[in-house]
Each structure stands twice: as structure tokens, then as C-alpha cells.
Amino acid sequence: MFSKILIANRGEIACRIIKTAQAMNIATVAVYSEADRNALHVQMADESVFIGPSASSESYLVGDNIVQAALETGAEAIHPGYGFLSENADFCRLCAANNLIFIGPPVEAVEAMGSKSAAKTIMAEAGVPLVPGYHGADQSPDLIKQAANDMGYPVLLKAAAGGGGKGMRAVYAEDEFDQALEAAKREARNSFNDDIMLVEKYLLTPRHVEIQVFCDAHGNALHLFERDCSVQRRHQKVIEEAPAPGMSETLRQQMGEAAIKAALAINYQGAGTVEFLLDTQGQFYFMEMNARLQVEHPVTEMISGQDLVEWQLRVACGQPLPCSQNQLKINGHAFEARIYAEDPDCDFLPATGQLTVLQPPAENAYVRVDTGVIEGDEVSMYYDPMIAKLIVWDIDRDRALQRLIQALSEYRIAGLTNNIGFLYNLATTAAFKAGEVNTGFIAQHEQEIFRQRSLDIAYAIPIAAEAMASLREQQALDSANHSSEPNSPWHLKNSWGLPNVQLQLQIQGQRAVFPLNRSRRSTSSTVVSTDLGFDLFTENGYFRCCEVKPNLGENVEDGMNSLKAPMNGTLVALTVEIGSPVLKGDTLLVMEAMKMEHAILAPADGQVLDFFFQPGELVDGGTELLAFEVNENELP
Numbered sequence: 001m002f003s004k005i006l007i008a009n010r011g012e013i014a015c016r017i018i019k020t021a022q023a024m025n026i027a028t029v030a031v032y033s034e035a036d037r038n039a040l041h042v043q044m045a046d047e048s049v050f051i052g053p054s055a056s057s058e059s060y061l062v063g064d065n066i067v068q069a070a071l072e073t074g075a076e077a078i079h080p081g082y083g084f085l086s087e088n089a090d091f092c093r094l095c096a097a098n099n100l101i102f103i104g105p106p107v108e109a110v111e112a113m114g115s116k117s118a119a120k121t122i123m124a125e126a127g128v129p130l131v132p133g134y135h136g137a138d139q140s141p142d143l144i145k146q147a148a149n150d151m152g153y154p155v156l157l158k159a160a161a162g163g164g165g166k167g168m169r170a171v172y173a174e175d176e177f178d179q180a181l182e183a184a185k186r187e188a189r190n191s192f193n194d195d196i197m198l199v200e201k202y203l204l205t206p207r208h209v210e211i212q213v214f215c216d217a218h219g220n221a222l223h224l225f226e227r228d229c230s231v232q233r234r235h236q237k238v239i240e241e242a243p244a245p246g247m248s249e250t251l252r253q254q255m256g257e258a259a260i261k262a263a264l265a266i267n268y269q270g271a272g273t274v275e276f277l278l279d280t281q282g283q284f285y286f287m288e289m290n291a292r293l294q295v296e297h298p299v300t301e302m303i304s305g306q307d308l309v310e311w312q313l314r315v316a317c318g319q320p321l322p323c324s325q326n327q328l329k330i331n332g333h334a335f336e337a338r339i340y341a342e343d344p345d346c347d348f349l350p351a352t353g354q355l356t357v358l359q360p361p362a363e364n365a366y367v368r369v370d371t372g373v374i375e376g377d378e379v380s381m382y383y384d385p386m387i388a389k390l391i392v393w394d395i396d397r398d399r400a401l402q403r404l405i406q407a408l409s410e411y412r413i414a415g416l417t418n419n420i421g422f423l424y425n426l427a428t429t430a431a432f433k434a435g436e437v438n439t440g441f442i443a444q445h446e447q448e449i450f451r452q453r454s455l456d457i458a459y460a461i462p463i464a465a466e467a468m469a470s471l472r473e474q475q476a477l478d479s480a481n482h483s484s485e486p487n488s489p490w491h492l493k494n495s496w497g498l499p500n501v502q503l504q505l506q507i508q509g510q511r512a513v514f515p516l517n518r519s520r521r522s523t524s525s526t527v528v529s530t531d532l533g534f535d536l537f538t539e540n541g542y543f544r545c546c547e548v549k550p551n552l553g554e555n556v557e558d559g560m561n562s563l564k565a566p567m568n569g570t571l572v573a574l575t576v577e578i579g580s581p582v583l584k585g586d587t588l589l590v591m592e593a594m595k596m597e598h599a600i601l602a603p604a605d606g607q608v609l610d611f612f613f614q615p616g617e618l619v620d621g622g623t624e625l626l627a628f629e630v631n632e633n634e635l636p
């Protein structure tokens with residue numbers, strides 16, 4: 001076994017790898033950028049090496065500096081984690097040239113799966129079923145469009161070099177095609193420096209079911225069952241689970257065999273994931289193979305009882321797989337929820353800021369929290385805004401889901417916008433409880449997940465009133481006791497008298513006026529105070545409540561003005577002419593932030609009077625981007 005390894009990554013995955021290395025008595029070397037000087041992964045590792053400025057293109061993506069760090073510290077192998085250099089064939093070669101072992105598949109396998117197009121060609125030859133589409137070398141826009149027209153809409157454009165949902169666009173009709181292709185190519189060029197596209201039939205309500213495979217250097221190959229990762233926003237996973245709900249043993253076996261066939265077709269070694277789309281008829285289609293450890297690997301670990309990082313380390317130093325296929329059994333059910341700094345109410349826009357409060361639920365045999373940050377840390381604009389992965393396990397799906405719901409309501413984060421309430425609402429929908437997942441889940445259950453019904457507000461008012469009363473009492477007690485925990489949550493239980501005062505709250509953005517008194521109802525809600533008010537986690541979902549203070553008027557929650565930059569980013573394109581008539585909802589300009597494009601839309605019919613920035617310019621979040629005149633006949 002290795003005696004020292006370097007981890008070419010940051011955040012939760014670097015910490016995750018260090019934990020296993022420590023358990024195996026392997027010394028660890030962390031690398032870090034300027035922004036990560038005091039990061040948790042640096043504190044956990046035995047040694048650490050500074051590798052450059054905060055931007056990942058100048059630090060975590062600079063293979064030479066990372067190899068140099070490994071050589072200087074005497075590490076024998078490099079674990080790339082996921083993202084960054086994990087699927088970069090040049091980096092694999094650089095490691096080999098310096099006698100460092102790359103903890104991952106052989107370079108030829110990385111190369112073969114590096115392009116979604118090339119991967120599809122290989123898989124078709126190996127007899128693995130593919131999503132219908134065009135993935136050829138001829139990239140003329142007319143030819144790609146013709147392929148889309150022939151297939152029939154909707155279609156999905158994808159960047160061959162893609163990942164993380166970037167460079168991906170769904171197209172619903174021929175007349176949207178040209179613009180969508182242009183936008184997808186632009187995003188792909190920005191993210192991957194490569195704009196080769198492929199086009200696929202866009203399956204409307206498939207499930208994303210992927211198979212974890214493992215191969216060693218001795219010709220052994222097996223799979224560790226499936227993960228269902230259908231619940232997605234922006235084509236990216238938010239809640240994953242294993243096993244997949246309703247999966248039959250026959251289908252599991254067929255998909256497992258197809259995945260192993262895919263791995264063997266490229267002489268795979270190490271951990272890999274073969275991603276499939278599964279349609280409502282039980283047909284499955286190869287989508288891509290990820291030649292690395294996946295973000296969601298913990299759910300597989302929870303149901304198989306195996307440590308996949310340990311397996312990776314064993315395979316990388318030439319040992320055979322620790323067990324055979326028939327020694328593996330599924331035990332119970334696991335979920336993973338990805339906790340992000342992002343705003344679900346604002347198209348999941350990434351958020352940045354300081355984690356002034358970060359108190360995850362307690363870890364035990366049922367609850368696991370993989371994270372790379374601690375209270376007080378900054379979620380910066382430089383990296384992925386994931387705060388943590390919350391993983392739960394129990395003997396069956398119902399019980400595991402109860403654990404997930406409970407743990408989400410106990411998760412306390414303050415200081416920046418996050419998706420806990422959204423995840424809680426999602427996990428408590430009847431359809432999710434029933435396991436009726438597909439990739440359109442969030443859109444289909446939007447009403448329920450985003451709690452926009454006035455019925456919900458009526459439900460929440462008495463609970464909010466009680467919470468508000470508790471909050472006031474708690475604050476009074478806290479100031480009396482000089483408590484240092486202003487954000488601690490509590491369960492509604494006490495009831496003692498308060499004067500009757502009119503209270504104004506915004507509950508999920510809707511105004512409610514009611515007297516501040518105690519209704520003496522019994523409830524199992526959890527209340528967490530926030531910067532603006534408090535969050536309520538109830539049996540029927542999550543409610544964000546803000547107190548309407550007279551001087552704040554109506555606009556306490558008007559965080560998003562559509563003509564302002566939603567966050568720090570770069571202006572990419574102005575898509576209309578100054579003075580030309582536009583219709584409500586037309587795209588006026590495109591910004592890019594965290595490698596994702598965000599369109600600024602016309603708020604009404606009218607015209608742009610002036611653009612204040614030009615493509616390429618950096619703009620701060622909240623900056624006014626343009627002057628807009630609304631058509632006179634649109635005015636009230």
C-alpha cells in the first residue's frame with residue numbers, strides 16, 4: 001500500500017479522501033489556493049502545499065504545480081477527487097512521466113470517455129444501447145439542425161466535452177434551434193475551451209439511473225448496484241438514492257451487465273459510473289461514463305457497507321478487488337441531499353457569503369455529513385457552491401426518508417441563501433414519498449415544492465404566529481441570560497401569555513396580518529431564526545417568514561430586480577438593439593456567473609434605452625445593467 005498520497009482537490013471530497021487514507025495509515029498531502037489557506041482539507045491533511053491564486057485555472061487546474069508538490073513532498077500517488085483534473089488525460093500522462101500513480105483509470109480509458117461523442121461511438125460498437133441522436137464529427141450547424149429536425153422535437157444539445165450541465169440546451173421547436181445552438185456552443189467554449197456539440201432525442205420523463213462499476217488490473221470487474229439520481233435542477237442532481245425505487249432484480253442485473261460491458265470495452269480500472277436514462281417502459285440507454293469517483297458515491301457505500309475510496313487505493317496499487325460480485329448485497333436504503341449555497345426561488349442562482357451559522361445534524365449510524373467547510377468559512381465565487389452532502393441510511397426507503405426529513409429540519413445554516421427549505425419541501429411531497437421520481441420531478445411538483453398556494457399560507461399563519469411569540473420570548477430570555485446562541489432552533493412547546501399586538505409577516509413572500517397571540521395548538525414544527533425573520537419546518541413543508549417592519553415597507557423580499565445583475569459575473573452578450581421593440585420575456589442580455597449563463601429578460605413590452613456595460617465587462621451583483629422603457633399602452 002502507498003505510504004503517502006497527494007489529494008489534488010479541495011472541499012468535501014478532499015476531506016472525504018483524507019479520512020479513508022488516515023484509517024489506512026496513509027499520510028496525506030493537501031494542496032490549496034489563496035482562498036483555501038485555512039480550509040478544512042488543509043487542516044486535516046498531514047502536510048499541505050500552496051499551489052497558487054484562488055481562481056482554479058491558476059491553482060487546482062495547474063497540473064505542473066500539483067505534480068511538483070507531489071514530488072517535493074515524496075507522495076507516491078495522486079488522488080484527483082472529482083471535477084478539476086480527475087478526467088484530464090494530459091494530467092494522467094504528466095503523472096506517469098513523473099513516476100506518480102494516478103488514482104483512477106488508465107489514461108486510454110480517461111481519453112475514451114473524455115468526449116461524450118467518442119464515448120457513444122465506442123459504446124455503440126460494444127452493443128450498449130444509446131439514446132438516439134447525432135454525435136458525428138461534422139459540426140456544420142445545418143447538419144446538426146437537420147439531425148434534430150429528422151429526430152423530431154424536443155431535442156437536447158450537449159457539449160461533447162461537457163460536464164456539470166454546462167453547454168446543454170433543450171430545444172422544443174425548430175425556430176429556437178439556431179439561437180440555442182449558439183448559446184450552448186458559447187457556454188461550452190467558455191467552460192471547456194471546446195464547442196463540439198452532439199444532439200440527442202430529449203426524453204421527457206426518464207429516470208437517471210447509474211451503475212457503480214469497479215475493475216482491477218487483474219481482469220476482475222463487478223458492479224455495486226444502482227443509484228437513482230433523477231431528481232435534478234438545471235440537469236444536475238440534488239437528491240440521489242440507492243437502490244432505485246421500484247427497481248426489479250431482472251432490470252438491475254441487465255443494467256449491471258451493460259455497465260460492466262461498457263467498462264470492459266475500454267479496459268477500465270478503478271471506480272467508474274455508467275450513467276443511463278431509463279424510460280417508462282423499462283428501456284435503458286447509455287448516456288455517458290464518468291471515469292472517476294462520483295459526488296453521490298456515499299449512498300452506494302451506505303447500502304453496500306464498502307468504502308469506495310479504500311477500493312480505489314487498493315486497485316491503484318495493484319491489489320485485486322476486495323470481493324466478488326456474489327459477495328455484495330444491498331442492505332437497506334440510502335439518500336443523499338446536496339446542500340448548496342443557492343437560491344431555489346431565483347432559478348437556483350449560486351450564492352456567496354459567510355457561513356455565520358453552520359450546525360449540521362449530529363452524525364451517527366444513520367446520518368452522515370460530508371463537508372469541507374466549518375462555521376465562519378466563506379463560500380466564495382471561485383468554486384462549486386456545495387456546502388455539504390447529507391447522507392442518511394435506514395433499513396427501508398420509508399424509514400430512510402423519515403431520517404432525511406428529520407435531518408434536514410435540524411440543519412442550521414445562516415448567513416447565506418441555501419436550499420435546505422427547498423430540499424425539505426421536495427422530500428416531503430407525496431410523490432417523492434411514493435418514489436415516483438423522474439428527471440422532470442421538480443417542474444412537475446413545482447406548486448407543492450415552492451409552496452405558492454394561498455392555502456399553505458393559511459396553514460402557516462397560526463404556526464408562524466406561535467413561532468413569532470416564541471421568538472420574542474426567546475429573545476427576551478437570551479438577552480436576559482446573555483446567550484451567545486442567537487440562531488439556535490427550538491421546538492414549539494411552551495405557551496405563556498403575551499399582549500395582543502397586530503403582527504405583520506411575509507410568509508413565502510405573501511403578506512399576512514394577524515394578532516400576536518398563542519393559539520395553544522400542538523405542533524411538531526421547528527423554528528430557526530434567520531437574518532430577516534425565521535424559518536419554519538412543519539409537517540407540511542418549509543416556510544420562510546420575515547417580519548414586515550414599517551420602515552421596510554412592502555419590499556422586504558424584493559431581492560431580485562430583473563434588470564439588475566443577479567450576482568457578480570461577466571456580461572456575455574447583448575441580444576437586442578437599443579431602441580428596437582421587444583416583447584415581455586424576450587432575452588435582453590446574457591451574463592455568465594460561475595460558468596453558467598443567466599438571461600436578463602424584458603419585464604414588459606417596450607424597448608431598451610441604453611446598455612450600461614459591454615460584453616466582456618465584469619459586473620457586481622445588484623448593479624443596474626440597462627435602462628428600459630415600458631410601452632405606454634402597457635402602463636396602468
Ligand code: ADP
Pocket residue numbers: 131156158162163164165166168200201202203204206208232235236275277287288439
Ligand atoms: P453532464 O455531464 O453535463 O452532467 P449528462 O450527459 O450527464 O450531462 O446529463 C445530465 C442530465 O441531463 C441527465 O442526468 C439527465 O437528467 C438529463 N439528460 C441528459 N440527456 C438527456 C436526454 N437525452 N433526454 C432527457 N434528459 C437527458
